[in-house]
Amino acid sequence: MSWQIMPTYDSLDEAHEEFEWELPDDYNPARDCLRKHDPDRTALRYERVDGSVSTHTYGDLNDKSDRLAAALGELGIEPGDRVAVVVPQKPANPVTHFANWKLGAVSVPLTVLFGPESLEYRLEDSGASVVVVDPTVRETIDEIRDDCPDLDHVIELGEDVADDAHAFEDLVSAHESGFESYESTPETSTAIMYTSGSTGPPKGVLHSHALWLGRAAAAYNYFDQGLDGATLWTPADWAWGAALGGTLLAGLHHGATVVAWPREGFDPEAVFDFLDRHDVSHSFMPPTALRMLMSVDDPADRYDLSLEALAAAGEPLTPEILEWAAESFNDVPVNEFYGQTELNLVVGNSSTWFPAQPESMGQPFPGYEVRVVDPADPDPTEPLPRGEAGELAIRADDRRVFFDEYWKLPAKTAAKQTGDGWFLTGDIVRRDDDGYLWFVSRADDVILTSGYRVGPMEVEGVLLGHSAVEQAGVVGIPDETRGEAIKAFVQPATAGGGSADLRAELKALVCDQLAAYEYPREIEFVDSLPTTTTGKIQRRELREHSE
Known part of the structure; x- marks a missing residue:
């Protein structure tokens, strides 16, 4: 066999x-x-x-x-x-x-x-x-x-x-x-x-x-x-x-x-x-x-x-x-x-096939097709020109080597793929004339730290569980060792409520409730957080504030 x-x-x-x-x-x-x-x-x-x-x-x-x-x-x-x-x-x-x-x-x-x-x-x-x-x-x-x-x-x-x-x-x-x-x-x-x-x-x-x-x-x-x-x-x-x-x-x-x-x-x-x-x-x-x-x-x-x-x-x-x-x-x-x-x-x-280009993701492995598509298009069918940044879409020659579904989430399963079998990664890349793919950014707010992918909402949820926290926003910031480090912007429940003790408590809380690699290495106390008209935290502004 x-x-x-x-x-x-x-x-x-x-x-x-x-x-x-x-x-x-x-x-x-x-x-x-x-x-x-x-x-x-x-x-x-x-x-x-x-x-x-x-x-x-x-x-x-x-x-x-x-x-x-x-x-x-x-x-x-x-x-x-x-x-x-x-x-x-x-x-x-x-x-x-x-x-x-x-x-x-x-x-x-x-x-x-x-x-x-x-x-x-x-x-x-x-x-x-x-x-x-x-x-x-x-x-x-x-x-x-x-x-x-x-x-x-x-x-x-x-x-x-x-x-x-x-x-x-x-x-x-x-x-x-x-x-x-x-x-x-x-x-x-x-x-x-x-x-x-x-x-x-x-x-x-x-x-x-x-x-x-x-x-x-x-x-x-x-x-x-x-x-x-x-x-x-x-x-x-x-x-x-x-x-x-x-x-x-x-x-x-x-x-x-x-x-x-x-x-x-x-x-x-x-x-x-x-x-x-x-x-x-x-x-x-x-x-x-x-x-x-x-x-x-x-x-x-x-x-x-x-x-x-x-x-x-x-x-x-x-x-x-x-x-x-x-x-x-x-x-x-x-x-x-x-x-x-x-x-x-x-x-x-x-x-054995081609020389690595520093910081390039490489080229598609056998059995897969790739496209770089417009992330604003809900059902993209045409690839963008070489060199232009867009969302990476992938199609397997045999659908079975990809996932079956998001567990109990049929709508999210459907949103992951297009009508003609292309799967959307949520990663923004570009493809050069030689076929190499280059990572640009995530289309969403997932943080890549020490090889782990961390969803900011899970970290925010733990921070919000502390009685001294009114609001929290979590983003990734550049880090020479980890690629990205986790930073939390915390709005205390009372004015001037931010302190070194609270910062230590919040870090320990995330370590205890989630995982050691998910704790925010930096916590900045703020008077308020930028939000959309519907109340969602604007993490892009928080990242720009950290640059």
């Missing part, structure tokens, strides 16, 4: 001319990623916080996910039910996803960085029946569980498990392997992944199994068609699409070894030591992480590195990063790529 979704091509022109999506009639990502490979081959190498390392073969992951699938079935989980996964880079993360898909359940990947408000919203909105959690988020689950009426079961990792939770290892050990997987197809629902928005709460993005084949194809390209025998690692949380689909699952699809390393913070020296010890050959790193690595002197001389290709996404790569990488790693390519939670990883660079 083999699904090699992306053949090797000598040139991008050849790839665009010859490649066609050939999705199998029957497809289950658990069978694809686990059962087609040699069961004794190393799939996952896991370095714990204490430095100890364990290896897990493809057979190990298949066996454990079989057992967990049987346990979930015994708990009453049926095809289509949602099972949330709040686990960092640990073997239990892919084991749970594979168990879900063997059972026909829908995964809801969530990060351990979420605070109670972020986690509660996503669990309640998705209607998750089960949540598998790391011990680090156990207290958060206790705090919100009563507000998630569909949540019947909590499964917890570790040994000291609460009385009202199931122990993950006990469930696994109590069942046998040899689970007969659900007969699924590329159209079978696979996951709900949440994306931040600027005009309301985060939206759940429902995908089918075809998603993972699309991401595996993209990874093959931005990792320079070199994943056979590769060792992959990313510092990004496996809850995020590019890390989960474009690194972890793509690596397992191609038979690579993926290294797991859960940790708090990003220590550049420790990262180089880790890359050395594990012979990492391919890595996806957000540009923020690459900029932090630049603080280490002479890494190629001090560490025995095996790097062959780096990939980056989330914010534009600056020329300095590419120059540093070329000098520090003996011309190891850094291939920037672009995608969305909804629309897969569709544009990028591959040094």
Whole structure:
């Protein structure tokens, strides 16, 4: 059984001319990623916080996910039910996803960085029946569980498990392997992944199994068609699409070894030591992480590195990063790529095909068409002239590799696409005469910080929950390290009510309720906020005020 979704091509022109999506009639990502490979081959190498390392073969992951699938079935989980996964880079993360898909359940990947408000919203909105959690988020689950009426079961990792939770290892050990997987197809629902928005709460993005084949194809390209025998690692949380689909699952699809390393913070020296010890050959790193690595002197001389290709996404790569990488790693390519939670990883660079242009998104990958269209046109049909900025529209040769729908939001689903099958990204770009795409700005107010997309309304909502806040507006401002930093303009409830203590309280409140990367690094107290005639905050004016 083999699904090699992306053949090797000598040139991008050849790839665009010859490649066609050939999705199998029957497809289950658990069978694809686990059962087609040699069961004794190393799939996952896991370095714990204490430095100890364990290896897990493809057979190990298949066996454990079989057992967990049987346990979930015994708990009453049926095809289509949602099972949330709040686990960092640990073997239990892919084991749970594979168990879900063997059972026909829908995964809801969530990060351990979420605070109670972020986690509660996503669990309640998705209607998750089960949540598998790391011990680090156990207290958060206790705090919100009563507000998630569909949540019947909590499964917890570790040994000291609460009385009202199931122990993950006990469930696994109590069942046998040899689970007969659900007969699924590329159209079978696979996951709900949440994306931040600027005009309301985060939206759940429902995908089918075809998603993972699309991401595996993209990874093959931005990792320079070199994943056979590769060792992959990313510092990004496996809850995020590019890390989960474009690194972890793509690596397992191609038979690579993926290294797991859960940790708090990003220590550049420790990262180089880790890359050395594990012979990492391919890595996806957000540009923020690459900029932090630049603080280490002479890494190629001090560490025995095996790097062959780096990939980056989330914010534009600056020329300095590419120059540093070329000098520090003996011309190891850094291939920037672009995608969305909804629309897969569709544009990028591959040094085997064409040279990267600093700060360019790259060119369309095989299997996709792109247009730059007038963002003011509600149903654009004609591309703008080359060099003119407009909204990026994308069409897949096979619709199934894109999202199915926004969860419970049919109107927003319809607004994402045109009548003739083009999907609107909300990103303003331009395309030059050589076909390279260049990011200009977001059409909405989403903030790109350290590779994360943050919706300002979610942050504003938490700030407004403080009794001393009358109104709040949140924007992104330029930041040399993070690309953008989050800044909040806060109107106190009483005149002159702004203080250093309130500023510290508000930062801590957002950290506690949302995620550490979502807190405003700057807070400016103002007498009033600019609004439209209908009372909406004019964030553009706030950004201009910060320039």
